Amino acid sequence: MHSYQRFVRQAEEYPISNNEDVPKKEKQMKTFFSLYNNMDEILGQNSDILPPRVLNSTAHEFCNNTDHCIRPFMRHETRYRVAPDYKMAHCVVHKSMSTVITGIMCYLYNRDHFVKVDKQMNMSEWDKASLCRGDNTFRHLRSVEKRFNASEMDGWSLSMITRDPIDRFVSGYVDRCIRVAEGPSPCNGCDKNMTCFILSEYERFKKQANKGVLTNTFEDRHFYPQNWRCDIKTMRNKYEFIRYSSDPSKQLMEDLFKIARRQGIPESELEYIEDELTKNRKTTHTTAYSPAREFYQRRPVIHENSTMLVAPKSRNVREEQIRLFALNEIVKANSHVSPQYKMVNCVVQKSMSTMMTGAMCYLYNETQYEQSGRNFDDEFSGRFCKDTNEFKSVTGVREAFNISYVKTDWSFSMVTRDPIDRFVSGFVDRCVRLQQRNGTTQCNGCGLNMTCFIETEYKHLMEISFKRKTHRTMEDAHFFPQVWHCDLNEEVEFFEFIQYSSNADDNLMPQFDDLLQRQKVPRRSRDFIRNQLVYQKSSHSTTGTPAKRLMKSPYLLEFIVKMFYYDFLQFHYELPQGF
Secondary structure, eight states: OOHHHHHHHHHHHSOOOSOTTSOOOOOOOOOHHHHOOOHHHHHHHTOOOOOOOSOOSOHHHHHTTSSSSOOSOOOOOOEEEEEGGGTEEEEEOTTSSHHHHHHHHHHHHSHHHHHHHTTTOOGGGTTTTTSSTTTSEESOHHHHHHHHTOGGGTTOEEEEEEOOHHHHHHHHHIIIIIISOOSSSTGGGTTTOHHHHHHHHHHHHHHHHHHTOOOOOTTHHHHSOGGGSTTHHHHGGGEEEEEOOSSTTTHHHHHHHHHHHHTTOOHHHHHHHHHHHHHOOOOTTOOTTOHHHHHHHTOOOOOTTOOOTTSOTTSOGGGTSOOSSOOTTTSOOEEEEEGGGTEEEEEOTTSSHHHHHHHHHHHHOHHHHHHHTOOGGGGGTOOTTTTTSEESOHHHHHHHHTOOSSSOOOEEEEEEOOHHHHHHHHHIIIIIIHHHHHSOOOGGGTTTOHHHHHHHHHHHHHHHHTTSOOOOOHHHHHHSOGGGSTTHHHHGGGEEEEEOOSSTTTTHHHHHHHHHHHTTOOHHHHHHHHHHHHHOOOTTOOTTOOOHHHHTOHHHHHHHHHHHHHHHHHHTOOOOTTO
């Protein structure tokens, strides 16, 4: 079909209305989270004992002049996407932002048409809709040279997105072997066992490279070395390599725009691309932040007589493990804002929430706060900035202050706390302190019995996690996993995490002060905050309370790990010994 006819067909399928008020059908974007969450199967198939390394030398030593490593520069299928108006050619590589860059090159190939089509489609969908496929795609550079009379690509830019090999492999594995495993024997017959797949894929690549013949299966094309593509062996010196970033509006856009401006692309078109990258950050087959991706990325070494993560292999782990991120309608993001310093801090109960609420209220209006004679601890009995600088979602903050997802000088921060330390503090605060002060306590009807409370709270969180229960108690707010807060399921990549310390001067204050300096908070204001955080203590602080009973009970610790596993993982806290 001629390209013009295809454009007409697409215009008919995606009619363009001149009435901007006509409601548009909301897209149902299937993501990894909605397609695969069966973590029990993944954990069960990856509980094999891993042997020690075979070669104890460095990579340079065992790859140079040996047959241990895969040969470089085999020629695998190559796809060039071109924008001839700007003399740009880009070689697309699987699992290196291929969908996004294909959309960008498609737009640059025929800009006016796609600005209209975009009313109904995302940039990442253009290629799938065949809006450019075949018209701006070539398998060989010599075909590009012949078609556009580009002798030796003189005046043209030649680019390729590269990605950290480990990151690319894990992303490809989760995408091809977990998300959309196809065929009767997917992933070399290994199903979801990553050890099996790595060993078999290594042997396959080695044999293919030695024979000089590539079999090119559905999985292979997502795992072949990047240097096997794009005619790297002969054209390496002509390439400009663009660094991959999980958010294309960051590093990719910076590197790509440098090339684009040199090739004469107008700023108006770059602004359009930037807008698309900002509002459509994730493609439908992204694997970033998925539970499976997090597990495979940090796949633990299993030794003899050790326990696999949180439960023995025979257990149904999916029914025993709190999910990575809960729904936003369950846990609201309590964000406090200081517009003049462009700061957003999301507070989490039992992670210095009272003191951080005071700090952000102070930064909202230093003069008024100082004149009130308040201390940060006074926020516990009544918030001075209530409904003034407070938002229930990060999206609400972005909309109120028009904060872009790219090139922003706003900071987003959150104080995190070791999950065990936070749990013990919450238990003492809600189940012991209130009992002593008021003579009554809720705590799931368990009173001062920690074992009873842990068992019932775990069950309660599991019901919420799988949407079987949405009612939450006052205790829940203090025990919800930290990853359930602050809209982290959408915003995690934009946050800066500050680690809690009982003595603020040890860890928290140096990190927070560094952030304050970057946001140009004056020295006098920083000193005021430091004095409050270091020398004042929250009235409901539980610092120094014992946790011996919990730490000496593997039974109770297993529940803690199952409830807060992703807090340990996301915020880089060490799991208890034996887990």
